[in-house]
Amino acid sequence: MAAHPTGVKPAKKSVARLNPMDLFDVRSMLSEDEQMVQDSVGRLVDEKVIPLMREAFEQHRFPRELIPELAGLGLFGSSLQGYGCAGMNGISYGLICQELERGDSGIRSFVSVQSSLCMYPIYTFGSEAQKQKYLPGMAAGKLIGCFGLTEPHGGSDPGNMKTHAKRRGKDWVINGSKMWITNGAIADLCVCWAMTEDGVRGFIIDKGTPGFTAPEIHNKFSLRASVTSALFFDNVVVPEENVLPGVVGLKGPLSCLTQARYGIAWGVIGAAQACLAQLLDYTQTRVLFGKPLAATQLVQARLAEMARRITTAQLLCLQLGRLKDQGRMVPSQVSLAKWNNCRMAIDIARDCRDMLGGAGISAEYVPVRHMLNLESVITYEGTESVHQLSIGRELTGISAF
Ligand SMILES: Cc1cc2nc3c(=O)[nH]c(=O)nc-3n(C[C@H](O)[C@H](O)[C@H](O)COP(=O)(O)OP(=O)(O)OC[C@H]3O[C@@H](n4cnc5c(N)ncnc54)[C@H](O)[C@@H]3O)c2cc1C
Numbered sequence: 485m486a487a488h489p490t491g492v493k494p495a496k497k498s499v500a501r502l503n504p505m506d507l508f509d510v511r512s513m514l515s516e517d518e519q520m521v522q523d524s525v526g527r528l529v530d531e532k533v534i535p536l537m538r539e540a541f542e543q544h545r546f547p548r549e550l551i552p553e554l555a556g557l558g559l560f561g562s563s564l565q566g567y568g569c570a571g572m573n574g575i576s577y578g579l580i581c582q583e584l585e586r587g588d589s590g591i592r593s594f595v596s597v598q599s600s601l602c603m604y605p606i607y608t609f610g611s612e613a614q615k616q617k618y619l620p621g622m623a624a625g626k627l628i629g630c631f632g633l634t635e636p637h638g639g640s641d642p643g644n645m646k647t648h649a650k651r652r653g654k655d656w657v658i659n660g661s662k663m664w665i666t667n668g669a670i671a672d673l674c675v676c677w678a679m680t681e682d683g684v685r686g687f688i689i690d691k692g693t694p695g696f697t698a699p700e701i702h703n704k705f706s707l708r709a710s711v712t713s714a715l716f717f718d719n720v721v722v723p724e725e726n727v728l729p730g731v732v733g734l735k736g737p738l739s740c741l742t743q744a745r746y747g748i749a750w751g752v753i754g755a756a757q758a759c760l761a762q763l764l765d766y767t768q769t770r771v772l773f774g775k776p777l778a779a780t781q782l783v784q785a786r787l788a789e790m791a792r793r794i795t796t797a798q799l800l801c802l803q804l805g806r807l808k809d810q811g812r813m814v815p816s817q818v819s820l821a822k823w824n825n826c827r828m829a830i831d832i833a834r835d836c837r838d839m840l841g842g843a844g845i846s847a848e849y850v851p852v853r854h855m856l857n858l859e860s861v862i863t864y865e866g867t868e869s870v871h872q873l874s875i876g877r878e879l880t881g882i883s884a885f
Contacts, residue, residue, distance in 0.1 A: 504764060505757045507791055510798045514575065521576040524557055525583040533587035540709040541853050544702070546590065546670065547709065555625030559584075559595055561603035563743075567619035569603070574808035578750030578801055586754030589857035590710030596751070597666045598622060600744035602629025605675050605686055608739070609730030614688060618673060630671035630698075632662035632715050633737045639664065640870050641885070642677075642684075643734060647717060649678040649687060656680075656727065658687060658720040664864070668713025669700040675728070676715070677737045686728035686736050695720040706860040742815050745865045746808060749821035750801045752829035752861060753794060755854040759836040760790050762850055766840060777839070786835060793828040800824060816878035819871035827868065830858040 503509070511519065532553055540547045554560065558570030559580055565571040572580075577599075585592040603622050606614055621627035633642055647660025658678050668674070674689045674696075689696055695718040700711055728736070764787065767778035777783045804821050807813040833855035837844040845852055862868060870885075877883045 504791065505761065505794070506798065507795045508799060510802055513802060514579075518573070518575050518579060521572060522579040522583060525559070525580050526586075528553055528557060529583050529587040533584070533591055537588040537591070537709060538847050538853070541588065541590070542708070542847060544704070544708045546594065546711045548670070550591065551625040551628075554591075554595060555623070558623075559599075560623050560625060561599050561607070561619065563599070564603060564607050564619070564623075567607070567615055568623035569619065570623075573805075574746070574813075575802070575805040577747060578805050581747040581751035582754040582757075582801075584754065585751035586758045588709050588853070589751065589755060589861050590707050592747070592751040592754070593666050593707060593710045593861075596744045596747045597631055598629055600747055601631030601740050602673070602675050604743050605631075605728060605731075605736065605740050606688070609686060609728040609736060610688075611725070611729050613725065614728070618688070627672045628667055628670055630665050630667040630674045630713070630715075631737075631740065632665050632668075632674050632676040633741075634662060634664050636661060636663040636714075640867060642737065645677065645679045645684060647676070647678045649680050649685060649722070651680075652721070654724050656687065656722045656724070658689070658717040658722060660717050662715040664701070665698070665713045665715050666864075667711055668698040668715055670711050671698065674698070674715065675740075676717070678717075683733045684736060685732060687722050688726045688728070689717075689720060689722060690726075693720055693722070706856045706858075708856075738815070741865055742813075742818050745818045745822040746804065746813070748861060748865060749797075749804065749818065749825045752825045752858065753797050753801065755858060755861075756790070756794050756797070756829040756832040759833050759851040759854055760787070760794065763787065763790075763836045763839055766843075766849075783839065786839065790832045790835065793832065797821075797825045797828050816875055819866065819874040822866065823868055823871035823875070826858065826862040830855065830862050833858055 532550060536547045561569040562572045562580060563574060563577045581592050584595055603619060606618050618627060622629055635646055649656045649658045672691045676687045676689050677684050678687060697716045698713045700713050704712060767783055768776050770777045800821050804813060804817060833851050836851035837855050840849050843849055873884055
């Protein structure tokens with residue numbers, strides 16, 4: 485081969501052999517059923533979710549028209565058995581979250597709240613009558629749920645709960661308020677956690693119950709395609725049959741959060757993949773200083789860093805999912821995955837936004853929307869600091885909360 489006139493070998497474009505979104509071929513470690521779930525949800529996201537999300541985000545609107553599509557694939561309460569639920573495993577639930585969040589964190593939040601925070605406590609702690617009454621309608625997307633734990637004075641410290649329920653004859657009377665509640669204003673029912681003289685209890689409160697209001701919180705810069713609300717309880721009378729009989733204490737809501745945080749750890753991988761995929765395209769065609777951005781060492785190092793972190797997050801989730809499906813997953817493992825993966829995704833979204841230059845602030849490109857959404861995702865269901873403290877407690881045996 486003739487020497488190059490400058491003595492420098494011409495740059496060779498190597499053939500990409502690995503899937504840039506799955507460098508360690510995690511896909512090959514999935515069962516056929518799990519792959520089918522990923523494919524069917526992925527198709528729904530590509531065909532129905534992504535085309536809607538930019539406009540929904542700009543209009544600060546939750547796209548309700550997607551509810552029947554989500555229900556049709558069995559995505560509500562997907563891990564529960566019976567009551568019209570699909571009975572899928574934990575890995576499948578994770579893949580559902582990952583594919584949905586590739587579209588938008590708002591859609592994944594909707595499914596997480598419906599499934600992990602509302603259907604899960606009714607399924608796990610509810611009476612048979614409560615399960616029969618609510619779960620089939622929720623699985624079909626005909627009834628929408630919300631989960632009221634956080635209060636205005638401090639969500640990181642749910643033990644300091646001011647919302648309280650007092651017995652009055654055979655009924656309970658609830659007073660107090662909740663803040664930042666996903667789905668609140670569109671929910672048909674709320675699983676509300678309130679302090680009683682025996683400890684924290686869960687109450688199912690139907691929409692329209694006198695004294696219960698759920699005004700939407702407007703003007704958010706994050707999760708604009710998701711409904712977020714305050715909840716107010718002003719002498720709300722709830723019959724005994726609406727109390728979740730199976731749990732007393734904070735372990736009730738915390739066990740729901742473990743399920744939802746597990747889904748978040750998977751979900752944010754999808755948001756990061758959506759950003760990286762767009763950047764891989766953009767840097768091939770954006771020519772600066774006479775060559776595509778993708779041909780510069782600094783850009784390649786930044787892209788490689790993103791791929792490294794996505795790959796690490798994928799492997800973490802795969803193992804977490806296998807532990808979950810073996811019944812061995814514990815909350816501090818979920819904390820580590822939620823913390824690691826949210827930090828990974830928000831860093832990648834911000835870096836992708838930067839690498840798009842001025843175009844990065846336009847809604848034409850997905851990173852800025854994912855970046856803004858991830859500001860909520862890294863905060864809700866336990867902030868980064870709270871998860872660090874929970875891992876610190878696991879390591880030392882000392883609670884520093
Ligand atoms: C869009 C959105 C949707 C949400 N959906 C729901 C929902 O459906 N249901 C629900 O119940 N809640 C929901 N939340 C609430 C969410 O879980 C809380 O916002 C979160 O737990 C943090 O609580 P906080 O906002 O009161 O912040 P605070 O608890 O006031 O925390 C403020 C800061 O203090 C830090 N901090 C707290 N404790 C310590 C400590 N010991 N040491 C050091 N730093 C500390 C935190 O990390 C944070 O940075 C949602 C929130 C958002 C933004």
